[in-house]
């Protein structure tokens with residue numbers, strides 16, 4: 001069993017890389033943000049509560065998030081494990097996830113926060129085919145795959161970014177430090193080009209899996 005989580009500041013590339021890691025290592029890909037968004041979109045009771053937080057760039061309370069995750073990791077049939085993007089993001093969540101028995105924490109480390117802000121404000125997404133690209137590549141905002149008009153994600157704005165980066169520094173970095181004491185953090189330099197970042201992830205993950213004897 002391979003039980004991983006991936007952590008990193010907003011804009012550090014978690015989404016892109018987690019998708020590839022999940023495929024390559026046959027892991028169930030659990031995206032906390034997607035589960036939250038689905039609940040909000042469907043306007044469930046939980047969704048309405050969660051919307052009050054996410055609409056102002058705040059994080060959803062831990063107990064709600066962890067309940068959602070518990071139901072997700074229950075069924076791993078056909079997989080060799082899972083990778084969760086992005087939790088635990090604070091000490092409360094870490095405590096609540098004790099019985100998850102996480103094997104490894106992939107940390108996409110970026111120290112240049114201005115670079116992250118630029119990445120996020122430059123990001124565009126296709127509402128039709130979900131392709132993620134940038135304003136600087138496609139200033140006319142036409143999707144190169146399907147021709148639809150590219151959009152900015154509703155939460156890709158400066159205020160939300162600032163809120164999230166503060167939360168990341170205050171709440172998530174202490175979690176990573178705790179995991180470092182346990183010797184299970186796989187630190188990645190996420191300031192490199194995408195492909196270099198992914199290569200580093202695979203190199204270190206392969207070694208980690210052998211070292212910890214995760215089958």
Ligand SMILES: [Zn+2]
Pocket residue numbers: 126127128129130131143144145146147148
């Ligand atoms: Zn498209």
